[in-house]
Amino acid sequence: MTAPLLDIVDLKKHFLVRRSAFGAQRGWVRAVDGVTFQVRPGETLGLVGESGCGKSTVARIILRLIEPTSGAIRFDGEDLLALEGEALRRRRADVQLIFQDPYGSLDPRQTVEQIVGEPLVIHGVGGRAERRDRVLALIERVGLSAEHLRRHPHEFSGGQRQRIGIARALALNPKLVVCDEAVSALDVSIQAQVVNLLKRLQRDVGLTYLFVAHDLAVVRHISNRVAVMYLGRIVELAPTAELFARPHHPYTQALLSAIPRPKAEVRRSRVLLSGDVPSPMAPPSGCRFHTRCPLAVDRCRIEDPPTQDLGEGRSVACHLVRPGEAPPDIRRAP
Amino acid sequence: MPIRRLLRHRLFVTGLSLFLLVVVAAIAAEWIASHNPTRMNMRLRFTAPGDPRFLLGTDAFGRDILARLAHGAQVSLRIGVMVVVFTGVFGTLFGALSGYFRRLDNPIMRVMDAFMAFPAIMLAIAIAAALGPSELNVVIALAAVYTPRTARIVRASVLVVREAEFVQAARVAGAGDTRILLGHVLPNSLAPLIVQLTFIFAYSVLAEAVLSFLGVGPAPPTPTWGNMIADGRNFIREAPWITLMPGIAISITVLGLNLLGDGLRDVLDPRMKVTSS
Numbered sequence: 001m002t003a004p005l006l007d008i009v010d011l012k013k014h015f016l017v018r019r020s021a022f023g024a025q026r027g028w029v030r031a032v033d034g035v036t037f038q039v040r041p042g043e044t045l046g047l048v049g050e051s052g053c054g055k056s057t058v059a060r061i062i063l064r065l066i067e068p069t070s071g072a073i074r075f076d077g078e079d080l081l082a083l084e085g086e087a088l089r090r091r092r093a094d095v096q097l098i099f100q101d102p103y104g105s106l107d108p109r110q111t112v113e114q115i116v117g118e119p120l121v122i123h124g125v126g127g128r129a130e131r132r133d134r135v136l137a138l139i140e141r142v143g144l145s146a147e148h149l150r151r152h153p154h155e156f157s158g159g160q161r162q163r164i165g166i167a168r169a170l171a172l173n174p175k176l177v178v179c180d181e182a183v184s185a186l187d188v189s190i191q192a193q194v195v196n197l198l199k200r201l202q203r204d205v206g207l208t209y210l211f212v213a214h215d216l217a218v219v220r221h222i223s224n225r226v227a228v229m230y231l232g233r234i235v236e237l238a239p240t241a242e243l244f245a246r247p248h249h250p251y252t253q254a255l256l257s258a259i260p261r262p263k264a265e266v267r268r269s270r271v272l273l274s275g276d277v278p279s280p281m282a283p284p285s286g287c288r289f290h291t292r293c294p295l296a297v298d299r300c301r302i303e304d305p306p307t308q309d310l311g312e313g314r315s316v317a318c319h320l321v322r323p324g325e326a327p328p329d330i331r332r333a334p
Numbered sequence: 335m336p337i338r339r340l341l342r343h344r345l346f347v348t349g350l351s352l353f354l355l356v357v358v359a360a361i362a363a364e365w366i367a368s369h370n371p372t373r374m375n376m377r378l379r380f381t382a383p384g385d386p387r388f389l390l391g392t393d394a395f396g397r398d399i400l401a402r403l404a405h406g407a408q409v410s411l412r413i414g415v416m417v418v419v420f421t422g423v424f425g426t427l428f429g430a431l432s433g434y435f436r437r438l439d440n441p442i443m444r445v446m447d448a449f450m451a452f453p454a455i456m457l458a459i460a461i462a463a464a465l466g467p468s469e470l471n472v473v474i475a476l477a478a479v480y481t482p483r484t485a486r487i488v489r490a491s492v493l494v495v496r497e498a499e500f501v502q503a504a505r506v507a508g509a510g511d512t513r514i515l516l517g518h519v520l521p522n523s524l525a526p527l528i529v530q531l532t533f534i535f536a537y538s539v540l541a542e543a544v545l546s547f548l549g550v551g552p553a554p555p556t557p558t559w560g561n562m563i564a565d566g567r568n569f570i571r572e573a574p575w576i577t578l579m580p581g582i583a584i585s586i587t588v589l590g591l592n593l594l595g596d597g598l599r600d601v602l603d604p605r606m607k608v609t610s611s
Contacts, residue, residue, distance in 0.1 A: 063506050092508040104499035109521050119507035168503070 003077065004038035005176055005208050006062070011035045011071030013057050017281070027281045031057045032068070033232035036307070039176065044202065044209040046223030046240070048216060048255070050277060054232040055212045059180045062210070063097050064088060076175065093123055096169040100181035102161035106153040112139065112164055113149040119171040138167040141204075142197060159190035163197070170201065178210045183218060191215075195222055216259050220244055225313065228252045231280055231288040234307070238314040248316045248327040250293045257331075271330050287319065294333030295320055339601050346597020352590030356583070360407035367401030372555045380573045393562070393576045394569055402557035403583050409558045410539045410587065413473055417538040418531050420477035421484050426520070426527065428481070429488025433523075434496055434515050443489065446482035454479050458541055462550040469552040476541055480534045487530050491523035498522070525602040532595035536588045543584050559584050 013032040032054040039045045047055050060066045062073060064080070073080040075095065083091050099105035106115055117135045125131065136146055142163040153161055162182065169177055179198065183191040195218060201207060213219050219226055220240055227237040228251065236249040247253045257271045273292045278284050284291050290300040299319050307317040320328040340346050359366060369388075375396035383391040383399075390399040432442040449457070461475035495501070496519050504514050545551040546560025554561055559580040566576030 065502055065505060089508045089510070092506060095506075097503070097506045099499050099503065101499055105503050107500040107504075107518050107522070118504065118509070122508045122513070165503075168507070172507075 002041060004074075005041040005076060006039040006210070007072075007074040008038070008058075008062075009036050009072045009074075011058065011061060011073065012069045013054070013061060013066060014069045029280050030232050030283060031280055032061070033280075033283065035071075035229070035232070035234055037227050037234060037237060039208060039210055041175070041208055042202075042206060043224040044211050044222050046219035046226040047210060047212045047229060048214060048219050048226060049229030051214060052277060052280070053229045054280070055214075055229050056180055058229075059097070059178045059210065059212050062176075062178055063095060064092070090123070093119070093172040094175045096172065096174040096177050098162075098165055098169050098177060098179045098182040100185055102158050102165055102185060103153075105165055106161060108153055111150050111152055112144070115153070115164060116167045116171055119168060123172060125172070134171070135167075138171055139164075141170070141201070142167045157190075158186050159193060162186060162190075162194055166194075166197065166201070170205070170207075173205070174207070176208045176210065178212065180212045181214070182211070184213060184215060191218060198222065216255065228255065231277060231283055233288060233317065235289065235318070236314075236316045238316075239312070242312065242314060246327065248310070248314065248321050249289075249318050250295050250320070250328060250330045251289050253330045271333075287317075294330050295328050336601050340597060343597045343600060345593045346601070349590045349593025349595075349597060352586050353594055356407050356587045356590065357411065359404050360411050363401070363404035363408055366404050367398055369398035369401040371397060371401040371405040371557045373397065380569070382573075383575050383579075390579050391573070391575045393565060394573070397557075399562075399576065399579050402562055403559070403579055406557045406559045406562060406580065407583065407587075409469065409552060409556060410542055410584075413469060413476070413542045414535045414538045416473045417476045417480065418535050420473065421480045421534055422527065422531055424477065424481045425484025426488050429485035429490075430492050430515060430520060430523075432485070433489035433492030434511070434519060439489075442485070446485050449478065449482040450486075454537075455541060455544060458545060459548060459550060462545050467550050467553045469556075472542055472545055472551055475545070476538050479541075480537065484527065484530055484534065487526050488523060491526050492519055495519045495522045529595055529599040529603055532591055532598060536591035536595070539584065539587050539591070543580075 011032055012030070012034055014028040014030050017027050017029055035054070035058055037045070047058065049055050057066065061068045062080070068081065075091070078091070080091070110118075113132070113135055116138055117131050120126065120131045120134060126134065135149070139145065139148060144160065144163055144167070153164070156164065182198070183194050186194060198209065199222060202209060209222070211219060211222055223240045225237065226240050226243045227234045228249065229235070230251050236243065236247065236252045238248075243252065244256065247256050254271045254273050271294070275292050278288070278291055286302045287293070287296070287300040287305050290296040293300065297319070303319065305317045305319045307315050308321065308323065309315045310321070310323055318328070375392070377396065378388070378392055379394055379396040381388045381392040381396070383389065385391065388398050388400065390403065393399055393402070428442050428446065432439040458475045458479045461478055462471055465471035465474060501514055501518055504518050509517070542551060542558065543560035543563070546558040547564045549561075549564070551560050552558055562580040563577050566573065570577055
């Protein structure tokens with residue numbers, strides 16, 4: 001197997017929060033609490049989970065917008081967290097981000113040409129004319145045209161703005177593009193267009209995606225592998241088809257059963273989880289999911305399950321999953 | 335286009351017209367008033383307004399009030415413009431630095447707070463009196479008074495804009511602090527500043543009149559609206575026009591600038607609509 005493009009080991013990010021104005025009551029929000037995964041060149045890894053599970057924090061740490069508390073990130077063989085100053089600035093060209101909010105992520109005072117061209121200016125790519133040509137090529141690649149160059153973001157629809165954001169992310173020929181809920185803010189019909197655009201771009205340019213989302217249908221459509229996050233941890237990671245066909249972790253099973261199904265005849269019993277996600281300020285002891293897991297046994301309450309590699313690219317963190325045995329099934333919960 | 339929206343704003347257009355009237359009077363002072371504003375003529379003192387030679391009358395020394403008003407307008411506007419420039423530059427500098435660089439926030443803003451602890455006009459009088467009566471010293475005094483207020487406004491909007499996603503986008507693209515601050519944060523935080531500066535212009539005109547009235551403004555015989563009122567107050571019963579005319583001039587200027595500022599605020603910065611300064 002080829003070397004991973006992105007290799008994340010035991011990544012943690014704890015945020016300090018002060019509850020009162022005088023900082024009397026303090027606490028740590030363990031937004032990301034030991035996340036390990038790899039992204040291989042050319043693939044799309046989907047990262048899913050409920051809101052607040054830490055997936056966006058992971059994305060922002062990879063982009064060095066947030067500094068992690070601990071852990072290691074290797075990108076293309078290089079220690080990403082050790083980079084500072086000029087070296088970091090140059091490395092930024094290789095890892096780009098597509099934002100969730102197509103309204104907030106474009107400077108309202110810039111024209112499309114300035115927005116898409118800014119990364120080129122910063123990294124000193126080409127001369128004025130050369131940059132112009134490149135911006136035009138980028139804009140056309142994402143389905144806009146030369147007449148749009150002089151316009152400002154407010155003159156575009158949400159889908160068009162997201163295309164502008166994609167063009168900007170591609171300007172520097174990045175190796176890895178992190179899509180942080182890149183289509184979540186768009187209409188469903190536009191979502192499909194943008195997802196297909198992303199897939200086409202991946203084919204044409206050989207991009208690698210880390211696709212962060214909460215919409216399982218979109219993730220299933222675009223990802224080669226999917227990682228499921230719960231309360232700052234990855235509970236299950238598997239090839240997309242495998243994961244959707246035979247989810248092993250009880251949380252994954254609950255998540256998948258919540259997908260609306262278009263065909264009524266294929267009835268699947270839905271599993272409703274009771275309760276809310278526990279506060280990441282005080283995560284449960286043992287397995288973080290035990291407070292809501294219908295299959296939880298005593299061991300789950302005490303012992304934190306390690307991540308087991310089950311082969312065929314699947315890894316799960318659950319005591320009830322044993323290699324060679326049938327996975328637990330939450331529909332058969334007592 | 336904001337300009338077209340401004341021109342449709344009725345109060346803005348009224349304010350602009352009033353302000354332009356004063357600007358034209360200042361620029362065309364030499365043509366409007368054929369008299370020398372400082373030449374006295376004791377035989378013609380207390381001429382009432384309406385006299386063909388002295389349209390707005392003369393004062394206690396027989397000086398033409400129209401000429402003095404027009405030249406006073408030059409002084410007021412010059413001071414107003416300079417205060418706005420100094421306040422704009424330093425207010426933006428301090429506000430942007432303390433809003434963008436968290437470490438500078440406390441040191442800078444606490445100094446600004448110290449300035450703001452004094453009532454504005456008292457501080458201006460104290461500084462102007464300490465420096466001595468001159469036009470430049472009035473500018474320094476007023477700029478020192480208004481800079482902290484402006485810095486606070488700039489800081490507030492910088493604090494908001496620096497969290498915007500397009501700032502993160504610029505960082506991801508490799509932009510440094512200078513580029514982010516000057517290229518993205520400041521241009522998006524300027525609307526409240528522009529509005530604030532028109533009000534500061536109005537306050538400066540008013541404050542300069544107060545300082546001149548109290549004798550710490552530009553030294554006589556330079557005609558200013560403030561010292562014209564001061565000169566006329568002894569004769570307010572016999573010759574009310576001596577105080578009335580500069581009073582009206584001040585009102586027109588301040589009213590014009592306030593309407594202008596309200597209009598700009600409505601168009602550029604609708605969120606500020608609630609607060610009145």
